[in-house]
Amino acid sequence: MDDLTRRDVIKLGAAATVAASLGVGERVAAQAVASPAFFTPEEFALVDELSEMIIPADEHSPGACAAKVAAYMDGRRAEALEEKDRTKWRDGLKFVEQLSRESGGKSFLQSSPDERVAVLTRMAENERTPNKPEELFFAELKSRVAHAYYTSEIGIQKDMEYKGNSYLAEFVGFDVSS
Secondary structure, three states: OOOOOHHHHHHHHHHHHHHHHOOHHHHHHHHHHHOOOOOOHHHHHHHHHHHHHHOOOOOOOOOOOOOOHHHHHHHHHHHOOOHHHHHHHHHHHHHHHHHHHHHHOOOHHHOOHHHHHHHHHHHOOOOOOOOOHHHHHHHHHHHHHHHHHHOOHHHHHHHOOOOOOOOOOOOOOOOOOO
């Protein structure tokens, strides 16, 4: 760093500006998603689809895919200290695939939207008191998707309409029924 001249700093700044204007940052982000840290590409695609099914895009705000929920969860699994935390997710995704093949004869991602909903519905049957492995995984999945979504910029600012740390003349609240 001692050898860095003012001219070098200006060149680096110009290069960063050009890279940003060419969309290099977007391509780097896309590559990060293309090569997940923990999940295989197939598992990542499955987690991405499951996340979007749990929190889909609507007229009010983008869904879990746009919030990069799968990438967030991939990063958390890659950082997991306990092997059981990783194994739980791999086994859970296998349950999803197994249920999909049992009900429709196809992998989850090759199934129709109605078949996918049927698999998730089956996994969520005992959501309040899960007993079966696929039910336990669904409870974990749903909880993690909600956490990832509502800690993302999209979840906080677009869905919950958080206005930031600014003075409000009146508290408008948040209607949880919508």
